[in-house]
Amino acid sequence: MPAGDAHVAGAHPSWEGGTSVVKNRTRPGRVLTLGGGALLALALTGCSQSAMEQWGRWGMPVAASEQAPWMGNLWNGAWIASMVIGVFVWGLMFWAAIRYRRRDDNYVPKQTRYNLPLELLYTLVPFLIIGVLFFFTVQSQDHLLAKINDRPVHTINVIGQKWSWSFNYMEQQNPAVNTVVHDRGTVERLPDLYLPVDEPVRFNLQSADVIHSFWVPEFYFKLDVLPGHPNSFDVTPNRTGTFLGKCAELCGTYHSAMLFNVHVVTVAEYNAHLKDLAAQGQTGELKAPAWPNTVPSAPADEEHQR
Ligand SMILES: [Cu+2]
DSSP states (O other): OOHHHHHHHHHHHHHHSTTOHHHHOOHHHHHHHHHHHHHHHHHHHHSSHHHHHHHHTTTOOOOOBTTHHHHHHHHHHHHHHHHHHHHHHHHHHHHHHHHTOOOSTTOOOOOOOOOHHHHHHHHHHHHHHHHHHHHHHHHHHHHHHOOOOSSOOEEEEEEEETTEEEEEEEETTOTTTOEEEEEEOOSSSOOEEEEETTSOEEEEEEESSSOEEEEEGGGTEEEEEBTTBOEEEEEOBOSOEEEEEEEOSOOSTTGGGOEEEEEEEOHHHHHHHHHHHHHTTOBSOOBOOSTTOOSOBOSSSSTTOO
8 A cells, every 4th residue: 555545544533533633623624724725725836937837838848849839739729628618517517506406395397308409419519529629639640740851850769668768869961970879878877868959850769678658748749669669750849958858658667767858959069969979989879679678789799788
């Protein structure tokens, strides 16, 4: 049993016991506690401007890629549609509860049955709602998964392994680097993913073992990393900064430690970082072994094996 549950279970008897303070707390006391909690929550979340702005994005961080607005608009639209429908349904529920409340013990209102227009309405309206959401979902998905073909792209081959990430920068064609360099992460050392700002990057995702999911929240995008099924997507980071990338698929004991640092930097800084990696001997491509092995193999020798 998780510690949190144990705590709740431990506290439980005092709620049941007739002499407990909790049981005897008066109603105004409880209301005050609730009100205080709500005020505290407001104070904690509402005092900083950036937190308020994040509420404006329905909890999303500030976007950092050219493709992010497709997902951002879908996210905002889905929330607005849900809120409109929610308020309408709550309104109907409260209206019906108040308008048709029982006033007289012997009175039973007229029961409605086989009302065809009403049944058609509540069958068709949900289909309509789902249809609209489906249309915008497919539209966003097509744009997010579209490959960038009109500009040269940097290619980064990513390997997800229990429980970290390895990045291969396929920069043979880049005159500033001229080779493939890699950065292998471990559970103890988070790997660093460097990306050039305003330049398209193609990610090829491979898993060395189980299903992972490659997620950079600021790009508003995640994609499954599947054993035996390479996935790929293009993204153009458009805001410099340091972000935290994550694995978004529960993949075992240290899933929560499967993080990586994302540095969106200028092209010059990007090239300089890759040259640093090359100078440290991190050249060549790390390959995902045939599933279901667990550790990517080193490019030429076994020197990098864990
Ligand atoms: Cu994972």
